[in-house]
Amino acid sequence: IPSLWKISEIGQFADVKGGKRLPKGESLIAENTGFPYIRAGQLKNGTVLPEGQLYLEEYIQKSISRYTVSSGDLYITIVGACIGDAGIIPDVYNNANLTENAAKICNLNENIFNRFLSLWLRSSYLQDIINSEIKSGAQGKLALARIKSLPLILPPLQEQHEIVRRVEQLFAYADTIEKQVNNALTRVNSLTQSILAKAFRGELTAQWRAENPELISGENSAAALLEKIKAERAASGGKKTSRKKA
Template identity: 65%
Template sequence: MAANSHSGTPDRREGGNPLPEGWCFSQISDVSLKASQRKPDDEESFAYVDIGSINRDLKVIESPQKLLGKEAPSRARKVIKQGDVLVSLTRPNLNAVALVSGEFDEQIASTGFEVIHPLLVDSRYIFALTKSKEFVDSISGAVQGALYPAAKSSDVQAYCFPLPPLAEQKVIAEKLDTLLAQVDTTKARLERIPDIIKRFRQSVLAAAVSGKLTEEWRKNEGTVWQSLVIDDIGEVKGGKRLPKGDELVEENTGFPYIRAGQLKQGTVINTSDARSKQLFITAETQAKISRYTVNPGDLYITIVGASIGDAGVIPQHYSGANLTENAAKITEFKKPIKSQFLSYWLRSQELQDLIQLEIKSGAQGKLALKRIKELPVPYTDIDEQTEIVRRVEELFAFADRIEQKAAAALEQVNNLTQSILAKAFRGELTAGWRAANPELISGDNSAEALLAKIQAEREKLALEKKAAKKPRKKKTDAVTATKQTR
């Protein structure tokens, strides 16, 4: 029997791992039938499920195409039925799998799927197997081709797994439905936290630059806010394009060149990403554009491209760096100013909305230096600015801690799914159930007995299929001879 060839030893071990009582090892091919294929009729309307129809996060079929047969691609051939399990053979590491619901019964899927048609086993159990890390690693390890790595049908069919008795499969599937739904709910809530934190930061900025954050503090200090424009605060100057023929270099020449891709998160970043990696100019180039450098505490604001309006403060370690022509700087302050306070205003939603209006009314989607000079600025004395910066930094630090904890929790939840699946396939989720129902896992109800039933059913279906294809019997020689004598 197929199960014996995979169980390895009498104590039902595979790779040294003991199986619960009544279980045995099997391959996908032992418990399923191959899906049938056909070419849709020209005028036939059907739902076409291709790789793009699978929501990889939710593991469901989502918005398949509605096609007529004459419009169908040549890959639209595999007939799918309710309870079938779809496994994408292309880039199997992405785990595009789904359980076919009644809505898509008798529809057509791409030949890019292996369609598992479970026979006398619980489809939900087989579907859960295909979501496990062990399955993904096994299929991904067998991919063929470098450009579009793809597994083969035989890789899926040969996958070896622990098979419980049918009654236990159903219990496991129900437990997984409940537990994984709870995990998904928790995951969805955690994934919303970054957006909540983002809105919280914007609310803090709005309160800071409107004076609401320090309203009580101001009653004791008696400060008064003014409505100014940026030109009242400091000088607005542009960056500089590299001279024709000069190029950026990766070698640290001592002359860093700040590009637009680095002007993020309210500061200047330096990452391994090509757009935000720190590059440099030569001493010769520096001599040509030395008037376009920045000082610590200067404000930057991007003026072209998709990220127009990104703003922040030049940090200390970028003193004397050269600034891209795609950004402007606010420097040589005319009034006492905390750079961070002005940065909060530039990054606030209120000013960002004004900038977008300026861009739409301007030419070529560019924020001109003249328009920057005319942007409004709320201004208060340096003491209140200092207090605002202190409070904002305190609240932002609190938000950072919440975000870090949420990210750590989300990582744990992501790992929890695989942990639950692993426990399920070791029989740990149903240990108590087995103890209470020994009659449902032994004898004729064992997994080995189930495999025997599947094999018998497979043979029966093969005979029926063969009989259906058998041609009509030829007329007997006697009948033929009688006709000939007439």
């Protein structure tokens, strides 16, 4: 790595804290009480998805109010099929409560950019380390202590910002290409169905029929050839000639 880059651990530059499950016997509600509860299924694509958002009643929120997130914090899922998914808490979820199935990475050192850390957590290099850790463990869970000890390769702050700018620029370009490809595939599929429809309406062979009328209605047509075959079979008594074995 470049000489000015540092090799350290995440816990040296940030705090790692767990979320909180609901108190026993309590449940979430669909009514917007102003106290959103972030579930593991919402933690995708580097952000928090709002679909299916559920809420806490105020008296429940007060009992677990120490387990909230702030906008700009990072999250990482610690159990389940999508373990290791990471991203940034958006502004709209400031002070929301976080599921016990995820941890928050907060109070970042001034020398680390949260968007750079998010990209680092989502990199294949770190994801491979996380997956290896899970497979070798007995509980199938990413412990908070293990998150703190995950390696961190840290460029100077200005370079972190430049890395993020370039990566996000390339991501946007990739999204544009993907949309263009999907649109092209849609047009190809539509064209394929149109071609098949024309084929079975006889539109594709209209000119061929005009140029080869003798094959349509003459003695060389399919119908005429079929009648010849029937006549030959009738003349031979309908018997099939057998091949002699050598």
